[in-house]
Amino acid sequence: MLDYVIKRLIQVVVVVLLALTVVFFLIRLSGDPTALFLPPDAPREQIEEFREKLGFNRPLHIQYGEFMVNAVQGDFGQSLRSREDALPIVLDRLPATFQLAISSLLLSLLIAIPLGVLSAFKRNSVFDRISVAFTVLGQAVPSFWLGLLLIYFFAAQLHILPSGGAGSVVHLILPMITLAAYSVARFTRFTRSTMLDVLRKDYIRTAKASGVPTFRLVGRYALKNSLIPIITLVALDLGTLLGGAVITEVVFAWPGIGRLLMQSLMNRDFPIVLAGVFIIALIYAVINFVADLLYAYVNPQIRVK
Amino acid sequence: MTVNFPKVPHAANTQPLKSKKQSAVAAFFSNLMRSWTGMLGFLIIVLLLFISIFGQWIVPYDPLLADFGKKLLPPMTDGHLLGTDQLGRDIFSRIILGARISVIIGVTTVLIAGTFGTIVGIISGYFRGWIDVILMRIVDVQLSFPFILLVLVINAIIGTGLRNIIISLAIGGWVIFARVIRSEVLALREKEFIIASVATGVSRIGILFKHILPNLFTPIIILSSLQIGTYIIAEASVSFLGFGVQPPEPAWGNMLNEGKDYIFSSWWLITFPGIAIMFTALGVNLFGDWLRDTLDPELKGE
Numbered sequence A: 001m002l003d004y005v006i007k008r009l010i011q012v013v014v015v016v017l018l019a020l021t022v023v024f025f026l027i028r029l030s031g032d033p034t035a036l037f038l039p040p041d042a043p044r045e046q047i048e049e050f051r052e053k054l055g056f057n058r059p060l061h062i063q064y065g066e067f068m069v070n071a072v073q074g075d076f077g078q079s080l081r082s083r084e085d086a087l088p089i090v091l092d093r094l095p096a097t098f099q100l101a102i103s104s105l106l107l108s109l110l111i112a113i114p115l116g117v118l119s120a121f122k123r124n125s126v127f128d129r130i131s132v133a134f135t136v137l138g139q140a141v142p143s144f145w146l147g148l149l150l151i152y153f154f155a156a157q158l159h160i161l162p163s164g165g166a167g168s169v170v171h172l173i174l175p176m177i178t179l180a181a182y183s184v185a186r187f188t189r190f191t192r193s194t195m196l197d198v199l200r201k202d203y204i205r206t207a208k209a210s211g212v213p214t215f216r217l218v219g220r221y222a223l224k225n226s227l228i229p230i231i232t233l234v235a236l237d238l239g240t241l242l243g244g245a246v247i248t249e250v251v252f253a254w255p256g257i258g259r260l261l262m263q264s265l266m267n268r269d270f271p272i273v274l275a276g277v278f279i280i281a282l283i284y285a286v287i288n289f290v291a292d293l294l295y296a297y298v299n300p301q302i303r304v305k
Numbered sequence B: 001m002t003v004n005f006p007k008v009p010h011a012a013n014t015q016p017l018k019s020k021k022q023s024a025v026a027a028f029f030s031n032l033m034r035s036w037t038g039m040l041g042f043l044i045i046v047l048l049l050f051i052s053i054f055g056q057w058i059v060p061y062d063p064l065l066a067d068f069g070k071k072l073l074p075p076m077t078d079g080h081l082l083g084t085d086q087l088g089r090d091i092f093s094r095i096i097l098g099a100r101i102s103v104i105i106g107v108t109t110v111l112i113a114g115t116f117g118t119i120v121g122i123i124s125g126y127f128r129g130w131i132d133v134i135l136m137r138i139v140d141v142q143l144s145f146p147f148i149l150l151v152l153v154i155n156a157i158i159g160t161g162l163r164n165i166i167i168s169l170a171i172g173g174w175v176i177f178a179r180v181i182r183s184e185v186l187a188l189r190e191k192e193f194i195i196a197s198v199a200t201g202v203s204r205i206g207i208l209f210k211h212i213l214p215n216l217f218t219p220i221i222i223l224s225s226l227q228i229g230t231y232i233i234a235e236a237s238v239s240f241l242g243f244g245v246q247p248p249e250p251a252w253g254n255m256l257n258e259g260k261d262y263i264f265s266s267w268w269l270i271t272f273p274g275i276a277i278m279f280t281a282l283g284v285n286l287f288g289d290w291l292r293d294t295l296d297p298e299l300k301g302e
Helices: A002-029 A044-054 A060-072 A086-121 A126-140 A143-157 A169-199 A202-209 A214-251 A257-267 A270-298 A300-304 B008-014 B018-033 B036-058 B091-127 B129-143 B147-158 B162-189 B192-199 B204-240 B252-262 B268-295
Strands: none
Touching: A002 A060, A002 A270, A002 B129, A002 B147, A060 A270, A086 A126, A086 A169, A086 A214, A086 A257, A086 A270, A126 A169, A126 B268, A143 A169, A143 A214, A143 B204, A143 B252, A143 B268, A169 A214, A202 A214, A214 A257, A214 A270, A214 B147, A257 A270, A257 B147, A270 B147, B018 B036, B036 B091, B036 B268, B091 B129, B091 B162, B091 B204, B091 B252, B091 B268, B129 B162, B147 B162, B147 B204, B162 B204, B192 B204, B204 B252, B204 B268, B252 B268
16 A cells, blocks of 8 residues: 555656646747737847846756756746746635635535435436436536626626625635536436446345335445445546636636636746646646545555556 | 467458448437437537538628627627627627537547547557556646646647647547557457457457457547547637637637626627537537447446
8 A cells, every 4th residue: 555655646746747847848839928028129138138037048958957946946936927926926826716616516515416316216207307417418518608607697687696706705606606517417427326336236125125214225325335436536526626617717707726827828927827837736636646545445456456 | 378260250350241331320320219318419410510511601691790880789680690799790600600610629639639549549558568658657647637727728828729729639638548549459459359360370460450440449439429529618618718719710619708798788699609519518428428328338327
């Protein structure tokens, strides 16, 4: 087990470093950003001075080496716009993103697990069919469009919720629903199919035959045994949730990392982009790491391999 | 190993008779008729393809023609079925032409990502060794970064436009093909008819082309049909965020992006392009699910 943990930890580090490397070279190969900050008729000396100051005039591999050495120490340089250190700017936005992602996750679990269990238990009933239809539809609706529809109904028409921004619980409602929708669809579908598998098992049939009440049957025997694969899927899906959070944040002007990353990409403010990619890759890799450990803990076959 | 029943397994495997081909088409449709969700998906895809091929002759207006006297007309006014946008352009015409952009992006990306990923998967799974280790490490690393973010960052850096969004999606998408095809090849290598062919002295390349490739057809088709929907939604998301396909090109994503500024006054701008995306994704997903359940019953229900 320890071998496995160490192997996976090394992988986390490699993933983050490689993500930084790829983005670094993509950025450098797409041209240096000097032109964006100086007028096109700027005198040659001024351009050279600017390039000198930011280090864009040195050989690429030197720039790369220096960037990586600084990056692993948390120094991504200063924002090209605000002249503040890039990493603290990104870290400042982290709580908002976590707030959105975690509340959406909780909401989707609260809806999806009961829905999936009920659906499986009442297989082929009207309820089951409606719930399956919703999960199929839910996976086809792009989250940003759902966000726009919610803004239209609750902000533009009913005037009961704000269309964007942050600051209170009220601001969280619409982005939370938007981000949760896709996960609800996926988790419900998965809970249903896992439950169906469990319900087919002999011990459930035995319990049923010996007269265990339905409620107890679900709670005590069936749900308990299907919870493990569900938790694993949820952990593996957290990354997708994080990706969805970026889009949701932009739709609702939610002040998280995703919106910051988008704005920095638009402004070509590359130190912030690199710091943002670093943090996102790190979070994502750590989540995957924890999910894998969870999975290995549950499934001994993997531990041995 | 001395397996000694020459030729029979792969001879039976590689000579489809003509009548067999015809019955395959018949079987396809009779199977499809039995599943209304698969049928619905199939019909949506046929409609989508029809629109994207013949769209330019169906549209009532020039989708790029601005008419400021007619801006923000609600649906069903003045001959505009779905109304007009902030520049007075006909929304119905723009959605029809947008279908072609979605289809081109979905199909081209699948072709590029699928071809590249399949080649990598075959090399990895068939030849194994150090090259397999390296390739799969790359796949692992890339799979541990959110797909949509990867596409977004790459597209924002290499630049927008139809060609670059396809490149960005393909860079983000090939790994799934590589991973799945590799495991298919690994499973195929262990099959008796392959072992028998090796024993009868068929060359490695011969086995690859005669036996491995034809048997990869089904998983490739299933995966492609499921991935097209992912690519179409990803493109719409990226275009909605202001990258990807740029205005005035009528992509559904950037129509929603332009329309969101008028959300408080003109609901139709943000409604119809979204419905188009939803139906497209729904059709492709339903058909893909049906195809998977039919061709590969083992995978049924994920």
